[in-house]
Amino acid sequence: MPLTIADIGAAILKTEYAVRGPIVARAQELERQGRTVIYCNIGNPQALEQKPLTYLRQVLSLVSWPELLANPDARWPEDAVSAARAFIAGSKHGIGAYSESKGVRFVREAVADFIRARDGIQADPEAIYLTDGASKGVQTALRMLIAGPQDGIMVPIPQYPLYSATITLYGGRMAGYYLDEANGWKLSRVELEKAYEKAGSEGTRIKAICVINPGNPTGSVLDHDNIAMVLAFAREKGLSVLADEVYQENIYREGESFVSFARVLEESGYKDVSLFSFHSCSKGFMGECGLRGGYMEIRNLPAEVVAQITKLQSVSLCSNLPGQVATYVLVRPPLAGEPSYALYAKERDGILGELRSRAALLVEGLNRIPGISTAAITGAMYAFPKVTLPAGKTDEDWCMALLEATGICLVPGTGFGQRPGTAHFRTTILPPTSRIKEVVKLIADFQEKYR
Amino acid sequence: MPLTIADIGAAILKTEYAVRGPIVARAQELERQGRTVIYCNIGNPQALEQKPLTYLRQVLSLVSWPELLANPDARWPEDAVSAARAFIAGSKHGIGAYSESKGVRFVREAVADFIRARDGIQADPEAIYLTDGASKGVQTALRMLIAGPQDGIMVPIPQYPLYSATITLYGGRMAGYYLDEANGWKLSRVELEKAYEKAGSEGTRIKAICVINPGNPTGSVLDHDNIAMVLAFAREKGLSVLADEVYQENIYREGESFVSFARVLEESGYKDVSLFSFHSCSKGFMGECGLRGGYMEIRNLPAEVVAQITKLQSVSLCSNLPGQVATYVLVRPPLAGEPSYALYAKERDGILGELRSRAALLVEGLNRIPGISTAAITGAMYAFPKVTLPAGKTDEDWCMALLEATGICLVPGTGFGQRPGTAHFRTTILPPTSRIKEVVKLIADFQEKYR
Incomplete structure (x- = not known):
């Protein structure tokens, strides 16, 4: 007997990951048939014409073939050469050897410096784990937190489906708390309390x-x-906190700025709230999704729990070393006065400027379409507009019909969660500016017919 | 309340991974105190002076900074340039974008070609998943197989502790079958039957x-x-098969050769035995542990099970792209007549020749020590010698005492499993030839005093 679907665990079967679900599968099928597909389903900037940062790729080329480092020519600026040499010296064996399970200590020290400089707080390299993208860090934290089928994790609705998928896979319960759409998706204590009470009444132990x-x-x-x-709230209820801060560089509105959970935790002086924070090389203006770099930082965890995390990390040995190089450059980019700074700053500002103008363009365009309304995009890389549907239709129907009609690939709101009776979709702001206009026009024409 | 050890699931607490366990922790401590440690605990060739293959690193440097590709100078041979161009064209967006969940199709096609050429059988790129090292592939397969606490996986004793650790973590049962030490660690139907019967009598459902x-x-x-x-045996009992073939290039004895499970499965014509096979960039003569490249190939799995595997893979998006580049070079190295072939063959033969002579040296040396005996090393990168201990001492005591006395870091046999009443240790054959002699002498002197 081959392995059959009946042999597979219920948790696996129940797991859903809409960002790469049936709509995307259909999009790939259409593409193979020769249709042009505009992928707005996933935050994958370099698949939509964003160029990598030159400095990072210079460093990466040098550590990849250290013979280049012996005698680098003028193509490589001095600071890229020094960074590559520093990585090779700091890692002892370069990118070809397993590192410590937590990642190269030299890189973890650079991450700690970055956190100190960003937040003005202390940071410990031994509390930092280098991970294959932020996803693997989130999965490690959830693995530690879900100890049995009653254990629940409070997750925003709408959320990124990594959370729902992983909680389901690990046999835990997701307790959703609603964000306030009418108020720019803000988070309120009232909604947190409601969700906590509801979970408690269902026998869920929120962790x-x-x-x-x-x-x-x-x-x-x-x-x-x-x-x-x-x-x-977390302190009062005895909860740990997971802070997904992978979009910390992606803030587009004047007057708004990123504040880290680590900083506010340290300012509060709480020693009894455990915090797991996540950052990534895949987002921001670096956009290096394929390198799978990132880190998890932990605070207020007893040493014996930390040892368990390290043990789990060690079973798959270590995160990939080129991703560790990218994480090093993420936290230690060229500084003002260094040879690569001008180009680095120009590329950074160019990418963030583009994203800012696309975000504005998209919101303005979508809000002109009857039956579609969206909050302003203050940060990250997505809009999550509400769409009014004809009776009997779901957001999944709408997204599939849009794909068939226009080639635009979005993710239905169901994949992220939404209030009952409402329908949404998620779109990235990543297509080049010229295509954003096209996307808005195609959606407008489609929506007119669909209603 | 911060998260405490009492909040952590039992499965995590029970999980053990000896290759990076307490002996290694102590070794790192000694090293920080200024002691010289000889790490023989882990198959990490580039941490022990093995050089990376030039051709792979040339290709990797070019795909890392594609600007080099626009005008590569004479340092990069033509075939490395073509391979880098082929990867970038084949992946569409280079190493900076997420690939398909299964990995870049172009690389999966190259893997299928490799399997066809190696085994003379058909191979399907859609049945190949590119993974972060083989470990992640093994974990995916075990995840699919362990659906509940009665589910068991038959694993050799001794085994590589990735298996015991992952089975424990996923809440399954390990059913060990003994290998025959007296007979070069051969595997016999009798032992398989014994282990299967024993597991059945304990209520384990072997999967x-x-x-x-x-x-x-x-x-x-x-x-x-x-x-x-x-x-x-698997067919008779209705079992799936996991074939860990990461050491397929590491065969040292005349007359022995690697035969893949895929090949024998196809020759047998069985359509009812599901097979998961694993390969890696970390072992062989490539030894690129840090790049975390590898693949899993599946056979005889129904489409709906394959869809579940792809869904799980998609939750963490894709394996790292530099690792996918390494996997491409693993399966499509320079061929005779191509510009890089001579250097590639020289490096390959140099590394394999060194490993072969170290294996012989180590076995011969260890077998001269009273109270230590080891089988010949036909393949892979390790010896697993038996050691006779004074009454009341364990292999863990012995390894720790050896570390303290000599700085040699080994892994006690307990971490891999052994017959009750016997004691072993695992050592790699990776230290440079000159150090192998030193290792043998240090163990001999230590053992004389310890007995």
Whole structure:
């Protein structure tokens, strides 16, 4: 007997991951048939014409073939050469050997420096784990937190489906708390309490609350008070906090800025709230999704729990070393006065400027379409517009019909969660500016016929 | 309340991974205190002076910074340039974008070509998943197979602790079958039947049998008949097969050769035995542990099960792209007549020749020490010698005392499993030839005093 679907665990069968679900599968099928597909389903910037940062790729080419380092020519600026030499010396064996399970200590020290400089707080390299993208860090944290079928994790609705998928796979329960769409998707203590009470009444033991800031898919950004409120709530209920901060560089509105959970935690002086924070090389203006670099930082965890995390990390040995190089450059980019700074700053500002103008263009365009309305995109890389549907139709129907009619690939709101009776879709802001206009026009024409 | 050890699931606490366990932790501590440590605990060739293959690193440097490709100078041979161009064209967006969940199709096609050429059988690129090292592939397969606490996986004793750790973590049961130490660690139907019966009597539902060929830690190599026997056994009992073939290039003895499970399965004509096979960039003569490249190939799995595997893979998006580049070079190295072939062949033969002579040196040296005896190392990168201990001492005591006395870091046999009443240790054959002699002498002097 071959392995059959009846042999597969229920948790696997129940797991859903809409970002690469049936709509995407259909899009790939259409593409193979010769149709042009505009992929707005996934935050994959370099698949939509974003260029990598030159400095990072210079460093990466040098560590990849260290013979180049022996005698680099003028194509490589001095600071890229020094960074590559520093990585090879710091890792001892370069990118071809397993590192420590937590990742190269030299890179973890650079991450700690970055956190100190960003937040003005202490940071410990031994509390930092280098991970294959942020996803693997999130999965490690959830693995530690879900100890049995009663264990629940509070997750925003809408959320990024990595959370729902992983919680389901690990046999835990997701306790969704609603974000306030009418109020720019803000997060309120009232909704946290409601969700906590509801979970309790269902016999769920809430272990942690997860916050995505800036928000995916909502694009909203939390301020200092919001974060302090979440931490106070977590403390009161005895919860750990997962802070998904992978979009910390993607903030587009004047007057808004990123505040880390780590900073507010340290300012609060709480020693009894465990915090897991995540960052990534895949987002921001680096956009290096394929390199799978990122880190997890932990605070207020007893040494014996830390040892368990390290043990789990060691079973798959270590995160990939080119991703560790990317993480090094993420936290230690060229500084003002260094040879690569001007180009680096130009590329960075170019990418963020483009994203900012696309975000504005998309929101303005979508809000002109009858039956579609969206909040402003303050941060991250997505809009999550509400769409009014004819009776009997779901957002999945709408997205599939849009794909068939226009070649635009979006993700239905169901994949992220939404209030009952509402329908949404998620779109990235990543297509080049000229195509954003085309996307808006195609959606407008389609929606007119669909209603 | 911060997260405490009491909040952590029992499965995590029970999980053990000796290759990076307490002995290694102590070794790192000694190293920080200024002691010289000889790490023989882990198959990490580039941490022990093995050089990377020039051709791979040339290709990797070019795909890392594609600007080099626009005008590569004479340092890059033509075939490395073509391979880099082919990868970038084949992946569409280079190494900076997420690939398909299964990995870049172009690389999967190259893997299928490699399997066809190696085994003379058909191979389907859609049945190949590119993974972050083989470990992640093994974990995916075990995830699919362990659906509940009664589910068991047959694993050799001794085994590589990735298996025991992952089975424990996923809440399944490990059913060990003994390899025959007196007979070069060969595998026999009798032992398979015994283990299967025993598991059945304990209420375990065996779902699969795992085979490591060449063996880790045993160094033994299976022949065609052995493999056919395992497949017939699996068929009779309705089991899936996991074939860990990461050491397929590491065969040192005249007259022995690697035979894949895929080949014997196809020759047998069985359509009712599901097979998961694993290969890696970390072992062989490539030894690129840090790049985390590898693949899993599946056979005889229904489409709906394949869809579940792809869904799980998609939750963490894709394996790292530099690892996918390494996998491409693993399966499509320079061929005779191509510009890089001579250097590639020289490096390959140099590394394999070194490993062969170290294996012989180590076995001969260890077998001269009273109280230590080891089988010949036919394949892989390890010896697993038996050691006679004073009453009341364990192999863990012995390894720790050896570390303290000599700085040699080995892994105690307990971490791999062994027959009750016996004691072993695992050592790699990776230290440079001059140090192998030193290692043997240090162990001999230590053992004389310890007995």
